[in-house]
Amino acid sequence: MKYALPLAVIASFTATSTYADKIHQLPSQSIQVSSAHLTTRIEWQKFPHIKxxxxxxxxxxxxxxxxxxxxxxxxxxxAEIQDSTGLKALDQKIIQAVLNARVKPHIENDIAMPIIGYQVFNLKPSEEHEACQYTFNSQLWQKQQKNPKAQFQYLEQPNLHISTLDLKGSDRKIIYKMKLKHDQIQSIKIIQGSGIYTLDQQFKSDLQGTKVRIKAKASHLWLYKPRQIKDQITFKLTSCS
Structure with a gap:
């Protein structure tokens, strides 16, 4: 005996089959999320200055x-406090200083990436007879004071935010290389650090953007390219003025 299915049922099967086919044929979609560079040592363009x-x-x-x-x-x-000073008001001052600072972007495959990292702050009471604020007195700065016609010159004396307390009981020396562009210091690379990371970063931040001048012959091919100048500075506990 043959059974005939109602037309409505056949139509229902056809519609269901067609709908299922459409579901399986939906194009796959992917979502790209921009990842951040994670680091425990942040490099600063402008180091946090806590008043x-x-x-x-x-x-x-x-x-x-x-x-x-x-x-x-x-x-x-x-910015958020991961390990507190124990003083809420002081924590807020640190946070505000960090928000006003500027991090050096991390470049990977010629693409700048967001950064997530940590910064440690060690703060000590500054007794007047112990703390002394340093003035900028690098090797090339001393040279241009003796010879106003020196080939390389700082057009202004950088304002340092470094004191004897930052040396942690020892003399320190920093050897660095400056990349120059448009008559100012575009970036600083530490060749030989002081041994104190925060001191090196503060020094780099203080020099960033300083106006300079370099005299060179027009025949030099590198005259129109970013130039690099090497200099060094010594911080002595007994010669701070």
Whole structure:
């Protein structure tokens, strides 16, 4: 005996089959998420400058660890205390200084990446008879003071935010190379560091953007390219003025 299916049922099977085919034929989609560069040693274009006094520290040494998020341009768009100083007001001053600073962008395959990293801050009370603020007195700076016609010249004396307390009890020397462009220091590369990472970063931040001048013969092919100049500076505990 033959059975005839109702036309409505046949139409339902056909529609269901067609719908299922369409589901299986939907194109696959992928979502690309921009990853961030993770680091425990942040390089700074402008190092955080924390304005505090002994009363902010309650006359005791303080330390903090800050977790930092920076975008591809180096702007700090988020900062949070990972390890507190124990003083809420002091933590907020540190956060504000970090937000006003600027991170050196991380470049990977010619593409700038966001950065997530950590910065440690060690803060100590500064007794007047112990703390002395250094002035910039590098080897080339001394040379141009003796010879106003020196080939390379700093057109202004960089303002350093470095004191004897930053040396942690020892004399320090930094040997560095400056990349020049448009008569100013575009970037600084530390060749021989002081042995204190935060001191090196502060020094680089203080020199960034300083106006300079270099005299060279027009016949030099590298005259129109970014130039690099090597210099060094020594910080001595007994010769701070």
């Amino acid at each position: 505090i006094n002994d009363s902010d520290l309650k006359d005791s040494p303080r330390s903090a660890v800050v977790r930092i998020h920076a975008n591809t341009q180096g702007k700090v768009n988020h």
